[in-house]
Every structure is written in C-alpha cells, then in structure tokens.
Amino acid sequence: MTEGSPGTTGTAGKTRAGGTAVTAVTGSAEESASVAASVATTAITEAAVAANPLRDPRDKRLPRVAGPCVLVLFGVTGDLARKKLLPAIYDLANRGLLPPGFSLVGFARREWRDQDFAQLTYDAVKQHARTPFREEVWKQLSEGIFFCPGEFTDDGAFDALAMMLKEIDETRGTGGNYGFYLSVPPKFFPVVVQQLKRTDLAHGPEGAWRRVVIEKPFGHDLKSAHELNAITSAVFPESSVFRIDHYLGKETVQNILALRFANNLFEPIWNRGYVDHVQITMAEDIGIGGRAGYYDGIGAARDVIQNHLLQLLALVGMEDPTSFDADSLRREKEKVLKAVQLPQDLARSTARGRYATGWQGGQPVVGYAQEEGIPSDSITETYAAIKLEIANRRWAGVPFYLRTGKRLGRRVTEVAVVFQKAPHLPFSKDDTEILGHNALVVRVQPDEGITVRFGSKVPGTAMEVRDVSMDFAYGESFMESSPEAYERLLLDVMIGDPPLFPHQREVELSWKILDPIEEFWASQGVPEDYPAGSWGPASADEMMARDGRVWRRL
Known part of the structure; x- marks a missing residue:
C-alpha cells in the first residue's frame, strides 16, 4: 500500500x-x-x-x-x-x-x-x-x-x-x-x-x-433553458439552485468589480465619452480532445460566449450596485444584458470558423473534421466572434467585440478596455507614428493581473512618444497564491452565499442574445476553415476592419 x-x-x-x-x-x-x-x-x-x-x-x-x-x-x-x-x-x-x-x-x-x-x-x-x-x-x-x-x-x-x-x-x-x-x-x-x-x-x-x-450549459437555447428551470424550480426553490459558471469564481474576474468601484481613477472615464471599444477574448490552444460527443452540435458560441463572455461583458458594463449582495449584483447585470443589442447585419458583424490541420506547439495536429467522433456533415464552429452594443446612456455607440476559439495561437483570456485617442496631439507625425490607443487589460488567465498601456516619452533629446505598459501581476503583488475558482464556489455553496452564481433571468437574457445569431449561422452551412495554431478565420479580421479596428495581439 x-x-x-x-x-x-x-x-x-x-x-x-x-x-x-x-x-x-x-x-x-x-x-x-x-x-x-x-x-x-x-x-x-x-x-x-x-x-x-x-x-x-x-x-x-x-x-x-x-x-x-x-x-x-x-x-x-x-x-x-x-x-x-x-x-x-x-x-x-x-x-x-x-x-x-x-x-x-x-x-x-x-x-x-x-x-x-x-x-x-x-x-x-x-x-x-x-x-x-x-x-x-x-x-x-x-x-x-x-x-x-x-x-x-x-x-x-x-x-x-x-x-x-x-x-x-x-x-x-x-x-x-x-x-x-x-x-x-x-x-x-x-x-x-x-x-x-x-x-x-x-x-x-x-x-x-x-x-x-x-x-453549465444551462440548456442549449432559450426554450431548453426554460424547460430545465421548470424542472429544477418544481423541486428546489430558486435560492437553493446554484448554477456554476467557474469564471465568476476566478480572482481576476472578481477584481473587475474592485478595479471599477474601489478606485476613483477609472470609473469617471468608464463610459462612451472616453472608451473607443471593448474586446473580450477567450482563446484556447487545445482542440476538442475526447469531447466530440459533447462538443459537436454545441460549438464555441454556446460553450463559451453564452456564459463566460457575456458574464464578463455584464461585469464590465454594469452600473455600480448599491452593495455586493446577490440581489444587487444580479439586478445590475440583468440591466446590462437586457440592454444588449444585436447588429442589424449579422453577416458583417459576426464570424465563425473551425480549425483545420496545422501545427500546435511544434507538432502537427488534425483538423476538427478529422477528429474522432465528428460526423462528416457537421457544421459546428470551433471559433466564434460577435459584435454587440449596449443601448444605454453609458455605452451607446461603443462596440463590444467577443471572440473565442480552439486551436488558436496560445491560451489566454482577457478583457481589454480600449480608450479613444487624445483629441489633440501637439506632436509632429514622426514623433507619434507608432502611438496607439491607451488600453486597460484585465488578464484572467494565465499570468493573472492587469496591464495599463499608455504613451511615454522615449529617453533622448527629441520628443518621441512610444507605447509602454505598466503591469500588475497577482503572483508578484500578493504573498499567497490565488485560490482555484472551484474552491471559492464550493465554499459559497456550503455557506449559502450566492453572489457569484448566475440567476435564471441572466441565463435567459444571455440565450435571447445568442439564439438569433445561432439561427443565422445554421443557415450558412460549413464554417470557414482556419489553420490550427493561427488566430482564427479571415472573416474575423474583416469584421474588425470594417469598423476601422483590429484585434489585439495576444
């Protein structure tokens, strides 16, 4: 023994x-x-x-x-x-x-x-x-x-x-x-x-x-989410139903609330007057592995966007709650999700793809269609990108770009708030040729932390400005390691503390956002291929280019 x-x-x-x-x-x-x-x-x-x-x-x-x-x-x-x-x-x-x-x-x-x-x-x-x-x-x-x-x-x-x-x-x-x-x-x-x-x-x-x-998943569309809720609510009261979205248990996700509402530094500019756009990304460098039976028919959008990324959007976009109790947090998140508007032209404002053969970590890998257990007529996507807007006073006109995919360049999840450029630059063109947008980036995984990107003078006699980054890393700033998300969530279940668990209303609002996109994609046939190890299909870059923007380099 x-x-x-x-x-x-x-x-x-x-x-x-x-x-x-x-x-x-x-x-x-x-x-x-x-x-x-x-x-x-x-x-x-x-x-x-x-x-x-x-x-x-x-x-x-x-x-x-x-x-x-x-x-x-x-x-x-x-x-x-x-x-x-x-x-x-x-x-x-x-x-x-x-x-x-x-x-x-x-x-x-x-x-x-x-x-x-x-x-x-x-x-x-x-x-x-x-x-x-x-x-x-x-x-x-x-x-x-x-x-x-x-x-x-x-x-x-x-x-x-x-x-x-x-x-x-x-x-x-x-x-x-x-x-x-x-x-x-x-x-x-x-x-x-x-x-x-x-x-x-x-x-x-x-x-x-x-x-x-x-x-998760809490259903595969709005109708099935209703049916699942009817089954559980007939047996357990809503206060006894804990829907696990493990992203909400991550320290860096919870830190979005601390960053926004514990500091007067960011909240005054956290609005349409200063923010150009927001990018929320969850990229994975792995394929589906042995999950063909679960993944095919579900796809990237249902698997990640409906829950993880829309919850991140709600935390970024919500108004300040009166307190951090469950009801107050849910109320503000629901307001944001209810205000989300889909683009009128889904063909130009969404993108989907599936990974093809390529190289990952120096090793050749098969494409999604060649994975064991995937039917030959599958139209399931492994990459999804969508553009959303929030129709309220704070965010009107500010696009939120959400993307997720498998077999991408590397594993990373982040929220990037990209600010507008300064309205007037008293510099010559040559001084600021490579100057970009200021950005605040919350790194959810790996290397959890926050990065602020801003312009700074390059040492020397000339006035040359270049983008630099100021970085906060959890591992360097705190002596103890962050608990795993499931530690926090399991303890919350046993204590009966529900703020980090989505309410049924949040689930339904998320499906109302995603269902029309899924219905449109279902009529479009096979998703566009992208090489394994790349950053997704060309249509995703074209979607951003139409708005005069580009995806962040991760």
Whole structure:
C-alpha cells in the first residue's frame, strides 16, 4: 500500500449499519490534534463575531468556514471531478475551511466500495491539488468519504443513498445539510432532480438546508433553458439552485468589480465619452480532445460566449450596485444584458470558423473534421466572434467585440478596455507614428493581473512618444497564491452565499442574445476553415476592419 494512501489512515473502525462503512473517530493523537485545531479555529471565529455584534459575520478579515454538511457528487469519474472538484475539496480542508465532520459521498455507475472512491480522491488530490499535501489533513478528510453505486434511473440506488445520508447524519453530526453537485451531462439533470424529489432528499427538516449545483450549459437555447428551470424550480426553490459558471469564481474576474468601484481613477472615464471599444477574448490552444460527443452540435458560441463572455461583458458594463449582495449584483447585470443589442447585419458583424490541420506547439495536429467522433456533415464552429452594443446612456455607440476559439495561437483570456485617442496631439507625425490607443487589460488567465498601456516619452533629446505598459501581476503583488475558482464556489455553496452564481433571468437574457445569431449561422452551412495554431478565420479580421479596428495581439 502506498504511504499515505486511503488504506493507511490509521483509523480503527469503518462501521455502518447494513455492513457498509461509516467512520468511528478512533485515530491517533496526531489526528485528535488536527481535529482540535479545526474546532479551535471555528471557535475563535465565532468568538470574534460575538465580541463585536456590529461586525458583519461575512467580514472578510475572518475566515468563512462551512458548517456541518454532506456534499453528494454525481459524476465522480469524470475529468471535472478528478481535476477540479476533488482537489478543491482537499484544498478547502487544508485551509481549515471545512468542519471536521464534513462528508463527501460519491455516486456513480461503478461497483466500488468506500475505499475505492477514497483512492480515486487521493490520486486526484496528489496530482491536482493546489496546496501542499499534508498527511493529517488527508486522514481527517478521508474519514468522511463514502460511495454509493448505482445508475441515475435506479430507484433502489437512490433509496440506498437516502439511507446512507441519514446514517452519516447520525454518526458524523452533519445535521441534514446536503449539497447535490450534478457533474453530469445535461440530459441527466432532470433524471437526478426527479430522483431527489422522489426520495424526499430535496427537502430537509426544519433548520437544515438542501441545495443543488448545476454545471453549465444551462440548456442549449432559450426554450431548453426554460424547460430545465421548470424542472429544477418544481423541486428546489430558486435560492437553493446554484448554477456554476467557474469564471465568476476566478480572482481576476472578481477584481473587475474592485478595479471599477474601489478606485476613483477609472470609473469617471468608464463610459462612451472616453472608451473607443471593448474586446473580450477567450482563446484556447487545445482542440476538442475526447469531447466530440459533447462538443459537436454545441460549438464555441454556446460553450463559451453564452456564459463566460457575456458574464464578463455584464461585469464590465454594469452600473455600480448599491452593495455586493446577490440581489444587487444580479439586478445590475440583468440591466446590462437586457440592454444588449444585436447588429442589424449579422453577416458583417459576426464570424465563425473551425480549425483545420496545422501545427500546435511544434507538432502537427488534425483538423476538427478529422477528429474522432465528428460526423462528416457537421457544421459546428470551433471559433466564434460577435459584435454587440449596449443601448444605454453609458455605452451607446461603443462596440463590444467577443471572440473565442480552439486551436488558436496560445491560451489566454482577457478583457481589454480600449480608450479613444487624445483629441489633440501637439506632436509632429514622426514623433507619434507608432502611438496607439491607451488600453486597460484585465488578464484572467494565465499570468493573472492587469496591464495599463499608455504613451511615454522615449529617453533622448527629441520628443518621441512610444507605447509602454505598466503591469500588475497577482503572483508578484500578493504573498499567497490565488485560490482555484472551484474552491471559492464550493465554499459559497456550503455557506449559502450566492453572489457569484448566475440567476435564471441572466441565463435567459444571455440565450435571447445568442439564439438569433445561432439561427443565422445554421443557415450558412460549413464554417470557414482556419489553420490550427493561427488566430482564427479571415472573416474575423474583416469584421474588425470594417469598423476601422483590429484585434489585439495576444
């Protein structure tokens, strides 16, 4: 047995009624000390709040610690669970943000026992966790790991899940607080939700909470989004539905709000009087990999623009909220999305393409049409670019250009606010020949940070002005690394803090924007090819050139 693996936790008793396992805490002195330390941290937090009754319990100077609960993870064998969710749970435990009694239940179509799921979790943590591996943290976390085998259509499996959760409540003190994370294909959302309703798992006793977490996509158009919402809202109240858009959990995305509303430096010029245009880009250097079954028929616009990029547009374009509570943020984002206008000529103001054979990282790669599992008559795009405008007083006449694609030059996500040129330049043409637009660029990934581009005098006796950049990088300015997005979002689910989760109204408004574009593209046949490793189809550059602009060099 590998040192530190699930089989060597040092616990004496995994005994559960019916012959399966629950944890009896009978570990070493080291384990006891770890548990005591976690309890002490929680006690200190509660004492600090009690000592000052006027302090907001969500004061950011105090750690936000989840209360007793069980997280049920459907789809534990997928890449999302292995690479993101399970490591994020460990990282939260390692930071002291999960209570000692926290429990994790995996549900999948596998003939596994608890220790098999624990081994999967251990391997995922060792390979993908952000924080260092600590044996004492793993020992405590592994005591609360359980597995329930079954299919989503199997009533008996969900009956067994209900019994398991009740036993966990009794043995680990989780108080009937359950979160259900649906890391499954969208077609299974209604099945799982109905099973939770049938077994009465969707509603807990008085004082307990039940929450459901749904991964994007939230439907594939407005109609299906309505249908999905009807299914979930018939079982869970809206306040208990958490729609995950992991981009909203990224520190740099949240920093858009801090940049705008905590500084008087930018907000006075954050409007049509000074901004020329905005570019929002999510570029990937990878292809579809083994996701042909999911990706074909979805495409770049539905996969990225409808959720990630329109959420970024809303954060950039929104008015200042009265506070950062969920209702205030959503209200302002919804106003922006409702004010978005499509261009009249979609042929001239949108572009789509799909990657062809080419070179990526010095290696030859196949085109989308040659990827395994892609039908010969596919018209799915892997690149999408659209031009939008926001019809309100702040942004009237300012175009927002959104683009995303696979097999592009490199992986980068950024928001660039490009400012108008100075109205008068008292320089000769030769002095400022290479002077461009001022720009403020928020780098979401990688190399998270913010860059400001402006003109500066070149050293020397002549008055020569050249573009330079002033750079802020998270990794250099703060001593600690940024948490992964799923750490923040999972903790918010367990605490019940919803500001970073899109409301159903936001989802519907986003589909209202995208649906007409998708309908137009569906009538245009096969997308334009672009070489893998390039920056997209020629039509995307032509779209910008018609407006006298160019895409930023990334």
